[in-house]
Structure formats: C-alpha cells, structure tokens
Amino acid sequence: EAQVTQNPRYLITVTGKKLTVTCSQNMNHEYMSWYRQDPGLGLRQIYYSMNVEVTDKGDVPEGYKVSRKEKRNFPLILESPSPNQTSLYFCASSLRRSNQPQHFGDGTRLSIL
Amino acid sequence: AQTVTQSQPEMSVQEAETVTLSCTYDTSENNYYLFWYKQPPSRQMILVIRQEAYKQQNATENRFSVNFQKAAKSFSLKISDSQLGDTAMYFCAFTTGNQFYFGTGTSLTVIP
Numbered sequence: 469e470a471q472v473t474q475n476p477r478y479l480i481t482v483t484g485k486k487l488t489v490t491c492s493q494n495m496n497h498e499y500m501s502w503y504r505q506d507p508g509l510g511l512r513q514i515y516y517s518m519n520v521e522v523t524d525k526g527d528v529p530e531g532y533k534v535s536r537k538e539k540r541n542f543p544l545i546l547e548s549p550s551p552n553q554t555s556l557y558f559c560a561s562s563l564r565r566s567n568q569p570q571h572f573g574d575g576t577r578l579s580i581l
Numbered sequence: 582a583q584t585v586t587q588s589q590p591e592m593s594v595q596e597a598e599t600v601t602l603s604c605t606y607d608t609s610e611n612n613y614y615l616f617w618y619k620q621p622p623s624r625q626m627i628l629v630i631r632q633e634a635y636k637q638q639n640a641t642e643n644r645f646s647v648n649f650q651k652a653a654k655s656f657s658l659k660i661s662d663s664q665l666g667d668t669a670m671y672f673c674a675f676t677t678g679n680q681f682y683f684g685t686g687t688s689l690t691v692i693p
Contacts, residue, residue, distance in 0.1 A: 501681065510587075510672060511683040518679070526680055558626060569616065570681070572626035 470495045474559050474573035481549060482581050489544045489576050491559035499562045500542040501526070501570065502534065504555040511558065517542055549580045583608050585673055587684035594663045595692050601648075602658045602687045604673030613677045615649065615656045620686075621669040629671070632656065663691045 472493045481487055493500065501516040503526075513526030517536040531553055533545040542561075546553060556577055560570040584607045594600035606615070617629040632640045632649050639647050644664075648657045656675075660667055668691045673684040 503681075503683075508590075508685060510585075510685040511674075511681075513681050513683075516680065524679065527682075556624070560626070569628045569631055570626075575624050 470571065472559055472561050472571050472573040474557075474576050476576060477574065478577045480579045480581065483550055484548050487546050487549060487578075489546075489557060489559075489578070491542045491544065491573060492540050493542075493561040493571070494540065495561065495563070495571065496539065497561035497571070498539070498564045499568070499570075500536065501560045502532070502542070502544045503558045503560065504528065504553075505558060505575075506555050514544070514557075549578075551580045554578060554580045583675075583677065583680070583682045585675060585682050585684040587673055587687050589687045590685070591688045591690075593690040593692055594660075596663055596665060598663055599659060599661045600663055600689065602660075602671055602673075602689065604656045604658070604684055606654050606656065606673070606675050606682070608654070608675070608677060610677040613675050615647075616674045616676075617645070617647070617656075617658045618672045618674060618683075619667075619669045620672065621666075626672075630658065660689075665691050665693060667691050 475490045498519045502514040503511040505511050512528045515534040517523045559573040562568040562570045586605045613634045615632040619627045630642045644661045646659045670686045
C-alpha cells in the first residue's frame with residue numbers, strides 16, 4: 469500500500485529536549501516536505517526536499533532541521549524544542565517537484581511543555 | 582510574496598444543496614498549480630481537485646468543480662449535491678514549482 473508514515477503520532481515532551489519526528493514514504497517520490505498546522509494559520513511549510521541531499525527552507529524553518537540522506541526518509545529534527553513549536557505536523561511527498569499532488573502522512577501532534 | 586487567502590473561516594450548507602468556497606492568491610509567476618485539499622475530523626489531508634494555471638478549462642471531479650479566474654487570481658471550489666461526508670476543513674493551496682502555499686482554511690458543515 470502506497471503511504472507516507474510518520475512517527476510518533478503523538479508526543480508530549482519538555483523544553484530543550486531534542487526530538488526527531490520520522491517520515492518515510494514507499495512510493496519512490498523525489499519531493500518531500502514538512503508542514504506545521506496551527507489554528508487560524510492553516511498549513512505552513514517548514515522545509516522541503518527536491519531529492520536526496522537537496523533541501524531548502526520553507527516559510528517557517530526557524531528552530532527545525534531536516535536531512536535527506538536517502539530517498540525514502542525525511543526526518544524533522546527539533547534540536548531544542550520550545551513551547552511555540554507545539555503544533556500538528558505533517559509530512560508529505562510527491563512524485564517529482566511540487567506540481568504533483570502531495571500524499572500526506574497522518575500527522576504528528578507535538579506538545580512542548 | 583506568495584499568499585493564499587480564504588476569506589470564509591466557516592460555512593454551512595444543507596444536505597443536497599450547492600456551496601461555493603472562495604480562494605484568492607497572489608503571485609507574480611505565470612506558471613503554477615492550484616489545489617483544494619479536504620481535512621475531515623480524522624485530520625487526514627485528502628486531495629479534492631487540481632488545476633494547472635495554463636489550462637483555461639475548469640477542473641471537475643464528480644461533485645467538485647472549480648471556477649478558475651486567472652486574471653483575478655481567484656480559485657473557488659463548488660460542491661454540488663452536498664453530502665454529510667463533505668463536512669471538513671477545506672484548504673486552498675498553490676505552488677509555483679518548489680514551495681507550497683496554503684490558505685487558512687474554511688470549515689464546512691453539511692446540515693442534515
């Protein structure tokens with residue numbers, strides 16, 4: 469089954485404790501992306517990747533890191549999480565570039581205390 | 582700057598009626614792609630419909646259709662014969678090739 473898998477689905481943690489949200493896709497997609505969703509703000513792109521070893525900043529990259537060492541995985545890293553990063557996070561992928569519809573993961577609800 | 586505006590935070594419609602959700606965007610690019618995504622309470626993001634900016638013909642997918650006005654930078658979604666399962670948050674989005682830009686969403690409730 470074609471899918472984008474995010475883990476964990478839910479996480480409650482404390483300020484300053486490094487965390488990683490994993491994202492994996494099994495569709496051989498070139499394009500992958502991370503978004504955060506906040507009430508009243510819609511989805512905002514954090515980082516995106518056009519292919520292996522190619523990443524770029526979206527609209528809200530501050531406080532986040534990503535890496536694309538292999539095609540299927542695109543982890544989101546919060547080196548020193550803060551409460552303003554409490555949000556719903558989505559990973560998405562598409563076949564090539566971003567003119568194709570994106571397949572979304574089920575989301576990760578992250579709470580930073 | 583690239584922006585997407587959805588001016589209707591909430592809407593409701595009677596079952597079997599028709600409703601239109603509005604979306605405007607701003608870009609200086611000539612080639613881009615527009616999307617409507619649906620997010621039901623399960624919070625999954627589901628593609629509803631897609632439109633290429635270079636195509637004049639409006640996209641249609643079953644009960645869903647768009648009214649794409651390129652000069653006005655408008656991309657509205659029409660849902661015909663509304664069903665209870667259409668209750669969801671709807672997001673308008675566009676991309677010029679690399680980044681994606683989403684609107685703030687319209688929460689649609691279908692009333693039995």
